[in-house]
Amino acid sequence: MQHETPRICDYEGSDYRTRFWEGQGRSYEDRVERAVLQRLLPASGQRLLEIGAGFGRLTPEYHAYQQVVLLDYSFSQLQYARQQYGDKGFLYVAANAYQLPFMPGVFDGATMIRVIHHFENVPGVLQQIRRVMQPQGRFILEFANKRNMKALLRHAMGRQNWNPNDLDPVEFVELNFNFHPAYIQKELTTAGFMTQERIPVSFFRLGILKRTVPASLLAGLDKVMQRTGWLVAPGIFTLNTAQNSTPNNIGLIGDALFACPQTGALLRRDGDTLVNPDGLRWQIRDGIYDFKAPIH
Ligand SMILES: C[S@@+](CC[C@H](N)C(=O)[O-])C[C@H]1O[C@@H](n2cnc3c(N)ncnc32)[C@H](O)[C@@H]1O
Structure with a gap:
């Protein structure tokens, strides 16, 4: 069921880094994702938006981009990122991806990795991303594949109450969706993206394999499997370019980059706030542009 105002999977104060990644036996997945990104990213670029950073x-x-804008709904996740990377070449933006606080056409690159599975309104978020990208901008999207080998087998054995071949997203845990590749394909096209490449990843996401085979070897084998293009892996990376005409505003610098998430109007800097023409203000605190709620 889709709610009128889409729900948000809130990571505020979450221990995601230590609970899910560090020391949690996922170096194989991490390696694979980095390697695929390196393959899909350009040799150089101007401004990249990392959605759900x-x-x-x-x-x-x-690193090939002159500027990287890290956007996340969780202020605390961004605080940690800022401690790691500082401000040179980076901007930190706490905002809802359903209401991106940017002028149209200001990014030539965007990525969204391990994030779209939290979105119940996929068309809504893809339209937003398309709006802020310049024509021919490169958008790398990774999604969780409902038509993966394990789900297909479980379905064939009657051990699963949903059908991996159905096009609709499946919400297996609240605000955690798996998607059919054809569904994502359709929504990307509708939003105005042309898909250049689809790469299935993490074929060997099995506890026993990950415990017994070195991550580097598994990642190497995964690379071989990726070349088959067999879309039955648990994750799929897609490389897409923005189609049709939007203004190319990539040259907008500094605060001119930002638009009011509620009205779309250009924001003006006033001290530690950004102000829209109606006087609505958004705060910059701890070096993070905070668009989660206006201040009064
Ligand atoms: C599973 S984490 C992935 C983080 C990172 N991309 C990675 O691969 O390590 C999902 C992230 O999406 C963010 N997120 C979820 N819904 C969001 C929304 N509506 N707007 C912005 N960020 C959102 C969460 O705060 C969280 O940091």
Whole structure:
């Protein structure tokens, strides 16, 4: 069921970094994702938007861009990222991806990795991303594949109450969705993206394999499997370019980059706040642009 105002999976104050990544036996997945990103990213770029950047796990991969804007709904995740990377070449933005606080056409790159599975309104978020990208901008999207091998087998054995072949997203835990590749494909096209490449990843996401085979070897084998293009892996990376015409505003610098998330109007800097023409103000605190709620 889709709610009128889409729900948000809130990571504020979450221990995601230590609970899910550090020392949690996922170096194989981490390696694979970094390697695929390196393959899909350009040799150089101007401004990249990392949507759902979290604590900045993948941020170092974006070094080819002159500026990286880390956007996340969680202020605390961004605080950690800022401690790691500082301000040179980086901007930190706490905001809801359903209401991106940017002028149109200001990014030539965008990534969204391990994030879209938290979105119940996929068309809504993809339209926002398309709006802020310049024509031909490169958007790398990773999504969780409902048509993965394990789900297909469980379904064939009658051990699963949902069908991996159905096009609709499946919400297996509250605000955690898996998607059919054809569904994502359709929504990307509708939002105005053309998909250049789809890469299935993490074929060997099995506890026993990860415990017994070195991550580097598994990642190497995964690379071989990726070349088959067989879309039955648990994750799929897609490389997309923005189509149709939007203004190319990539040259907008500094605070001119920002638009009011409620009205879309250009924001003006006033001390430690950004103000819209109606006087609505957004705060910059701890070096983070905070668009979660206006201040009064
Ligand atoms: C599973 S984490 C992935 C973080 C990072 N991309 C990575 O791969 O390590 C998902 C992130 O999406 C963010 N997120 C979820 N819903 C969001 C929304 N509506 N707007 C912005 N960020 C959101 C969460 O705060 C969280 O940091």
